[in-house]
Amino acid sequence: MRLTQFFLPTVKEEPADAIVVSHRLMIRSGMIRQLTSGVYSALPLGLRVFRKVENIIREEMNAIGGNEFYLPAISPSELWSETGRLEDYGDLMFRIKNRDLVLCPTHEEVFTSIAKPNLISYKDFPQVWYQIQSKFRNEERPRGGVLRGRQFTMKDAYSLDATWEGLDKAYDNMAKAYRNIFTRCGLDFVVVSAHSGAMGGSASEEFMVPAAAGEDNIAVSEDKKYASNIEVAVSFKNKVERKNSDLKPEEFHTPDIKTIDELAEFVKTNDKSRLAKSRVFVNVKKEGNEFVLVLVCGDDEVNESKLQNYFGINIRAAHSEELAEISGADAGSIGPIGLKNKKIKIIADLLLEDSDELISGANKNDYHYRNIDLKRDVQGIEYKDLRTVREGEDTIDKKSKLKITKAIEVGHIFKLGTKYAEALGAKFLDAEGKENPIIMGSYGIGVERTAASFIEQSNDEKGIIWKGEIAPFDVILISLNQGNEEIKTFCEELYKELNSKNVEVLFDDRPDLRPGVKFNDADLIGIPLQLIIGEKNMKAGNVEIKIRSNGERIIVKKEDAVSKIMELNS
């Protein structure tokens, strides 16, 4: 491709609206342009990268027997009502106004609707189906350019099996394929166990790229044997010790004490574990809301994802009016004793199991109780793992410590089970002639996000540093002086020869530009190799090759240019 024909609008100045590194570089290098919030156009350079990611995915999906489909991006809302997801997704789903259709945020329903009339015998299995296609999600707050957009390209795959063993095998194959894909994309990634969220289903893992721009937090042990999304991460910690004293609960005045820190200071303690923190959540249900009081140690945070795992996905924090109604007090003075609403369910973190001498809110503004014994004083209390792990805590096996890092989720694999098949009635006959729901798995990769994640991990002050298979071109051929006939002619020869050897070359044949402009553009768009043809070296019969990643410059005889490029490119 000649730069005189290639649309490459590079930008010298920093875009005002782009904060995240990959976002800035994708705009500056002419890969993408924003159309509106969370919606981006892929420009030719960006598209080349996205296509390379897609092709790697395609090859790896095909290698495990995947069938490529191309499904519609719009589908009837009725299909989503049947699985309950029209409601579950809520505003995250775009709805079409003048027809009863929605823009698909994912495609379990549509794929299942194809499976239903066509996979009807156990002999029809196993199947792996996938597509690479646009998804639409009405994100409340898009951010970081293509890292979280309202329209994006996703590879979504589905395994369809007649047996649970089949699902396990499909899932393992997919996990291997994902490792291949992200390795080939040149990413430094971690596989973590994950929360299943709105998808439903059991086992699930995420492929995470550690990066400052990440929106997820992952806990990884120093020995690398444990890796988990913080939403489901667990650690080893001693329970709050039971003292077995006979002290009775006692109310005391705590004027203007709202936070645990203030309370700790007020009662003069450094150990916040006995200052039980109370939070009230609402489990939104059709038949009426259910309220849950959650107790954790004062220095811990409630992990809402874990809470959702116990109650379903409709958990939210209670509003202040609801708090007043339930407790009789405002946030800051809520506790397990003396609640106005007696029907509220009380659950506490496992660390607090059967603990005593706790301090917690008295459900009366500016008052707390001391000497609370959960075993004695709180009837019907249940204990669950509800806390969020913290940096430096021991792993469950006590052999290592946890580190917490921000990361970008580039891929996610789930064992869905029979949720969608049951909801949509997708059944098959087994060898005994019995009807069973199809057992499914669901597997996604964000294409643009994968490319952006690479940039997050590979850049410097001058721009992007592409490496390996997803570089938009292998080499940029820079003619420093198109006005010089010898240089011009030689560049044309090089261009032709490299193309004939299937080296992907971008030829900077722009006339009348100063060398600095060309060098800076080349560094910005970050093509791995720069083949620089200028008068200085040509006089001595030489050309220069610059390696973008380490800045190394190699001078070679002009007749060796192509073979050297081939060698460096392999």
Next chain:
RNA sequence: CGGAGCGUAGCGUAGCCCGGUAUCGCGCCAGUUUUGGGAACUGGAGGCCGCAGGUUCGAAUCCUGCCGUUCCGACCA
């Protein structure tokens, strides 16, 4: 959903407090000279100052509403 900021030429911005038809840089066009790390000079083109309404002799500037967009937070209990 809560909070904050911003919308002026293709891009980045000044002006706004304190009203008088818009500043600068980059880029763009023409010419001359340059040509190995974002050239110099000369001349030029380009603006419903986000939209609508209001106040005023007069609005980029003041007031009201709307739209767009970015960032932070979504906690503490």
